[in-house]
Amino acid sequence: MTILDKVRDTFKWCEIGNEFTTQEIINKVVLKHGCNPGSIIPSDYCYNRINNGIDFENHLHLFEYMGNKTYKFLGENFSYSGTIFHKPKGGYEIAIGKWTNGIINYDFxxxxxxxxxxxxxxxxxxxxxxxxxxxxxxxxxxxxxxxxxxxxxxxxxxxxxxxxxxxxxxxxxxxxxxxxxxxxxxxxxxxxxxxxxxxx
Incomplete structure (x- = not known):
């Protein structure tokens, strides 16, 4: 089972709208699957975040990052609307795309x-x-x-x-x-x- 599969499995019965801290997400996956905590990066599974090395369009999207190390669970295939951000190391957030009703739109x-x-x-x-x-x-x-x-x-x-x-x-x-x-x-x-x- 890959880390992606473990994250998906951990939250498959989660209720939409539940909010979790970074540590709570990591703890849930570790408790259920006993994996390395360092391998779980919650922002990798967000609709509104893109991290270096992630094939964003084909990756698992489960959460919306709410700021302050807090994530809202939305589940897979959510009709999400909002901006996609990347934060370079030591820099500020940059908008690099957006969702409109679950469809990625690049028209900036x-x-x-x-x-x-x-x-x-x-x-x-x-x-x-x-x-x-x-x-x-x-x-x-x-x-x-x-x-x-x-x-x-x-x-x-x-x-x-x-x-x-x-x-x-x-x-x-x-x-x-x-x-x-x-x-x-x-x-x-x-x-x-x-x-x-x-x-x-």
């Missing part, structure tokens, strides 16, 4: 598009894309991590200024055939991203 730049969009028109030519326009939560996280959670143009970071909002930007725009791949994505703050859009 207010572009109108759908995940099914495969073919677009640019300069009267049909472009067949190999990737979807939206980056997955994992890809967004990988780009932010690669860029040290800083804007690639001005260096702004939420670690220095809590008002900084970071976006994931296509270097070659999607509308001009650019793919949603790590080598065509960069981290920009909202000001630089808006400035880039205005200059195109």
């Amino acid at each position: 730049n207010n572009d109108i598009h759908t995940k099914e969009e495969k073919v677009i028109f640019a300069d009267n030519q049909v472009i067949q894309h190999r990737t979807k326009r939206d980056a997955s939560v994992k890809l967004r996280f990988d780009v932010l991590k690669r860029d040290n959670f800083k804007c690639c143009i001005c260096g702004a970071s939420p670690a220095k200024d809590v008002n900084v909002e970071l976006h994931i930007d296509h270097i070659i725009p999607w509308s001009k055939g650019g793919e949603t791949a790590i080598d065509n994505l960069q981290t920009l703050c909202s000001k630089c991203n808006l400035g880039k859009s205005d200059s195109m």
Whole structure:
């Protein structure tokens, strides 16, 4: 039985809305399955938290982090709505995605598009894309991590200024055939991203 299976099994009969501290979650799993307490990281099983090394979209989601080392149990496949955060070591929380009624949504730049969009028109030519326009939560996280959670143009970071909002930007725009791949994505703050859009 994996740690994921042990956590799932421990809370399978839990009532939605129950709140637990970090230590209470760890103690429950250890008491039921006798595993190493250090292997249980409650934030790995949250709807609103992403941790390094987690395949977020395919991972087990059970809790909502409420702050102050407290978690609310929601259960699997909950119709969760809310922002997904990552907190780099020594930094501030960064919003990297959001849920809407149980569906992950990556549209932070207010572009109108759908995940099914495969073919677009640019300069009267049909472009067949190999990737979807939206980056997955994992890809967004990988780009932010690669860029040290800083804007690639001005260096702004939420670690220095809590008002900084970071976006994931296509270097070659999607509308001009650019793919949603790590080598065509960069981290920009909202000001630089808006400035880039205005200059195109």
